[in-house]
Amino acid sequence: MTIDIRERVLNSMEELAYRKGLIAATMDELAAAAGISKRTLYRYFDSKEKVIEGVVHRLTGRIERDVDAVVDSDLPPPEKLRRIVALIYENIRFIDAIAFQELQKHYPHIWAYIDKFRAARIGRFKKILEEGIQSGYFKAVNPQLTITALLAAVRAIINPDFITRHALSLDDAFKELFNLFFNGISRK
Structure with a gap:
C-alpha cells in the first residue's frame, strides 16, 4: 500500500507541476489531487522538498533506464x-524555466543532483558518437571534445538564468540546442 500512495503523490505532483509550476503547487493541493488527507501526505513525505526530491529521483531513474535501453539497442x-x-524532452516537459530557476534558488542540492545527473548521462552520447563516426553516419569529430562542448552548452543554455534572460521556453532552448548539435555532427 505504501508504494501506491507514494506513486499517487508523485504522479499528482508531476500533474500539478505541469499545470501550475513545481514550486507554486501547495501541499494542500497535492493532497487533494492525490485523493488523500494532508495528514496522510505528511506521513509519507515530511515536506514539499521531499516530494520534489522524490519526483526528481523517479524522473532521473526513468530517464537513466530508458537512455540505457536506447544506447544498448x-x-x-x-x-x-x-x-x-x-x-x-518528454520526461522533463512538465518543468518550465521558472521551476528550473526556483529549484536552483530554493533547492540548490536538488539542482546540484540534476546537474551531476546531466553530466553523467551526456557521457553516454560519447559511445553513440563513436559508433556513428565508425559507421560513417557522423563526421570524424573528436568525441571527447564534442561531448565536453555539448555538456558545456547544456549547462549554459538549459539553465534557468539563460532561459529567462533570453525569454525562451525550455522547449525552444532544448530543441534548438540539440538541433544545432545534430546538424554539426551529421553527414548530409
Missing part, C-alpha cells in the same frame, strides 16, 4: 540520438 546511431533527446 541495435538502432543506427542517428536514431539513437533522436530517441534519447525525445525521451529526455
Whole structure:
C-alpha cells in the first residue's frame, strides 16, 4: 500500500507541476489531487522538498533506464540520438524555466543532483558518437571534445538564468540546442 500512495503523490505532483509550476503547487493541493488527507501526505513525505526530491529521483531513474535501453539497442546511431533527446524532452516537459530557476534558488542540492545527473548521462552520447563516426553516419569529430562542448552548452543554455534572460521556453532552448548539435555532427 505504501508504494501506491507514494506513486499517487508523485504522479499528482508531476500533474500539478505541469499545470501550475513545481514550486507554486501547495501541499494542500497535492493532497487533494492525490485523493488523500494532508495528514496522510505528511506521513509519507515530511515536506514539499521531499516530494520534489522524490519526483526528481523517479524522473532521473526513468530517464537513466530508458537512455540505457536506447544506447544498448541495435538502432543506427542517428536514431539513437533522436530517441534519447525525445525521451529526455518528454520526461522533463512538465518543468518550465521558472521551476528550473526556483529549484536552483530554493533547492540548490536538488539542482546540484540534476546537474551531476546531466553530466553523467551526456557521457553516454560519447559511445553513440563513436559508433556513428565508425559507421560513417557522423563526421570524424573528436568525441571527447564534442561531448565536453555539448555538456558545456547544456549547462549554459538549459539553465534557468539563460532561459529567462533570453525569454525562451525550455522547449525552444532544448530543441534548438540539440538541433544545432545534430546538424554539426551529421553527414548530409
